[in-house]
Amino acid sequence: MKGTSADLVIHNAKVHTMCDGDEIQDAIAIKDGKIIEVGAERQILNKYSAAEYIDAGSKDVYPGFTDAHGHIFSYARQKLSVDLVGCKSYAEMLIRIEKHQDKNKRKFIIGRGWDQSVWGDNELPNNKKLNELFPDTPVCLFRIDGHALLANDFLIQQSNVYEKIKNDTELSDGGYIIYDNDEPTGVFVDNTMNPIIETLPDFPINELKKAIEEVQNELFMYGITGVHEAGISNHELKLLQEITQNKTLKLNIYAMLLPSSENISFARKNGIYHKDNLLVRSFKVYGDGAMGSRGACLKKAYTDQHNHTGYLTTSISRMKQIATICEETDYQMNTHAIGDSTNKVILDLYASIFKVKPDHRWRIEHAQVVDPNDFDLFANYGVFPSVQPTHATSDQRWAEKRLGKNRMHGAYAYKSLLERFGMLAIGTDFPVELTDPFLTIHAAVQRKNSENIPSQGFLSKESISMEECIKGMTTWAAFASFQENELGTIEKGKDATISIFERPVVSNSNYTPNFAYHLFIKGKKVYSVE
Numbered sequence: 001m002k003g004t005s006a007d008l009v010i011h012n013a014k015v016h017t018m019c020d021g022d023e024i025q026d027a028i029a030i031k032d033g034k035i036i037e038v039g040a041e042r043q044i045l046n047k048y049s050a051a052e053y054i055d056a057g058s059k060d061v062y063p064g065f066t067d068a069h070g071h072i073f074s075y076a077r078q079k080l081s082v083d084l085v086g087c088k089s090y091a092e093m094l095i096r097i098e099k100h101q102d103k104n105k106r107k108f109i110i111g112r113g114w115d116q117s118v119w120g121d122n123e124l125p126n127n128k129k130l131n132e133l134f135p136d137t138p139v140c141l142f143r144i145d146g147h148a149l150l151a152n153d154f155l156i157q158q159s160n161v162y163e164k165i166k167n168d169t170e171l172s173d174g175g176y177i178i179y180d181n182d183e184p185t186g187v188f189v190d191n192t193m194n195p196i197i198e199t200l201p202d203f204p205i206n207e208l209k210k211a212i213e214e215v216q217n218e219l220f221m222y223g224i225t226g227v228h229e230a231g232i233s234n235h236e237l238k239l240l241q242e243i244t245q246n247k248t249l250k251l252n253i254y255a256m257l258l259p260s261s262e263n264i265s266f267a268r269k270n271g272i273y274h275k276d277n278l279l280v281r282s283f284k285v286y287g288d289g290a291m292g293s294r295g296a297c298l299k300k301a302y303t304d305q306h307n308h309t310g311y312l313t314t315s316i317s318r319m320k321q322i323a324t325i326c327e328e329t330d331y332q333m334n335t336h337a338i339g340d341s342t343n344k345v346i347l348d349l350y351a352s353i354f355k356v357k358p359d360h361r362w363r364i365e366h367a368q369v370v371d372p373n374d375f376d377l378f379a380n381y382g383v384f385p386s387v388q389p390t391h392a393t394s395d396q397r398w399a400e401k402r403l404g405k406n407r408m409h410g411a412y413a414y415k416s417l418l419e420r421f422g423m424l425a426i427g428t429d430f431p432v433e434l435t436d437p438f439l440t441i442h443a444a445v446q447r448k449n450s451e452n453i454p455s456q457g458f459l460s461k462e463s464i465s466m467e468e469c470i471k472g473m474t475t476w477a478a479f480a481s482f483q484e485n486e487l488g489t490i491e492k493g494k495d496a497t498i499s500i501f502e503r504p505v506v507s508n509s510n511y512t513p514n515f516a517y518h519l520f521i522k523g524k525k526v527y528s529v530e
Contacts, residue, residue, distance in 0.1 A: 006031045006050040007523060011041055013056035013500070017490045018063050018474050022467055028061070030496040033522035038490055059517055060505045062470065063490050064225025064497040065437050066252070066477040069365055069386055069427030072229055073236050074146065076211035078112040078431045080203045084141065085113035085431075090125055093141070094133060101137075108201055109134065111141040112431070114150070117292065117398045122304065124178050124293065127152050127186025140200055145432050147290035148189045151196050156186065161195040171195070174313040175295065190289040190313050209243065215435075216251055220527035222437055223499035223516035226252035228386075228427065228481055230334070230365060231284035234262035244278040250526050252277045252497065254481040256284035256334050259322050267329040277521070281482065282332035284365070285322055286313045288342040291368065291395065291402050296339035299371060303404035310339050319349055326362070327353060332482075334363040334386065340371040340410060347377040354381040363425065363480060366391070367417060369403065370410045378421045384480050385417040386425040389444035389469070390433040396449075396458040408459065414444060415462040424464075425480035426472030437473060438505075438514045444469040445507040452510050466507040496523035 011027040027044035138155035175190030243249040257263040273280040289295015297310040392412035447457030478488030519527035
């Protein structure tokens with residue numbers, strides 16, 4: 001008898017439950033933010049009397065997508081900075097800076113997103129023209145990966161960076177300064193950036209909050225309901241607590257804390273913190289730098305810089321200290337590892353914890369270049385690979401120059417990692433890459449970028465299926481953040497966190513854009529194309 005009450009019934013849908021076997025159903029009944037039943041159209045419509053009905057028009061319905069590695073704060077600040085993404089030359093970069101400064105007239109100029117490989121240049125730039133244009137205004141321009149910056153001399157002098165690096169081995173061992181004929185170019189890589197970053201002011205809090213809302217709206221537009229926020233300061237943690245409690249930020253946030261003394265104190269005092277839509281139970285550690293700026297730590301020298309192997313940005317002794325803190329607080333340790341040497345160091349470190357607690361679910365973020373001899377260690381030690389497929393299609397222009405042909409067998413090897421471990425957490429690393437999850441699917445399955453390059457796919461043997469990619473953004477992303485009881489599938493008892501898409505979710509040889517039609521978080525509609 002029709003009479004069981006529900007708040008919402010979604011019907012005439014193609015409901016991809018993402019349960020075992022990817023069962024497809026027609027309708028969902030929702031009450032108090034939870035899924036109370038999934039089933040056939042007639043079964044649900046006959047049984048439930050709902051306050052609201054949504055006819056999905058046979059559209060694809062999935063568990064809300066999660067970006068398993070993103071940077072909301074970095075993206076928000078990028079929106080307030082000079083946008084240098086896609087600059088085709090150094091000259092274009094300077095023009096964008098001048099236009100931005102003419103309009104905004106900031107006391108500090110901060111830009112983000114330049115990439116010298118797009119300029120057709122394998123080497124990093126210098127600051128001579130920057131000094132001429134801005135002799136008495138501090139300028140700091142971050143590379144696309146955030147692991148290198150170009151500063152003008154005015155800012156360099158303000159920061160006293162050379163003196164600080166000379167007196168601090170952590171800065172000099174975990175990064176480097178670029179010189180040209182013994183003259184500094186103004187480019188600082190990884191830890192050497194820190195004294196300069198410390199001198200930068202943050203944007204006004206109201207501007208930052210507004211930019212965060214813009215980021216949220218963009219993510220909602222693509223059907224993304226959650227983000228694993230990959231590394232936040234204590235100040236950012238407090239802001240997250242504020243904007244989740246006042247419902248300004250509706251996204252599900254799984255936050256990784258940077259291992260500062262304040263954040264360690266927070267973890268020791270609060271333990272696993274779960275309030276509203278914010279879950280905090282992990283630390284983000286930087287193992288090495290990025291390959292584009294040759295900061296990734298490799299077992300053998302870079303092919304295009306024979307005397308250089310990269311470096312660890314956090315010492316092994318410090319990483320062991322953080323691992324102990326994570327073990328004591330029951331927090332995850334999620335370590336950025338790009339190079340094959342760093343991946344092996346982290347795998348060995350995690351092995352010692354696995355003997356104590358097999359289900360620690362500690363993660364390697366990126367796992368970008370792995371020695372094939374080390375693939376099995378992910379499964380042996382229970383190490384969760386967290387990967388970003390669009391990195392492969394962005395880096396394909398220059399990756400082999402850095403690594404040489406032989407090392408490419410272990411690069412961006414998502415299929416190999418999946419075969420060994422059985423799961424992948426999948427994200428984008430936005431704003432390094434675009435937030436669009438359909439570009440992620442295209443990169444993972446077709447191994448192509450948005451322009452469908454290369455035509456045969458980049459390292460195509462490492463492609464994964466569309467279902468596997470979507471699991472990496474739903475089921476496996478939930479498991480990688482200890483949320484498998486609430487998120488990741490559409491089934492009875494789970495949160496009604498659901499994405500309905502405008503067009504069929506497919507993977508073709510040509511990139512096909514797609515967007516959310518309706519979006520629900522815990523049964524509440526947070527986005528609608530209407």
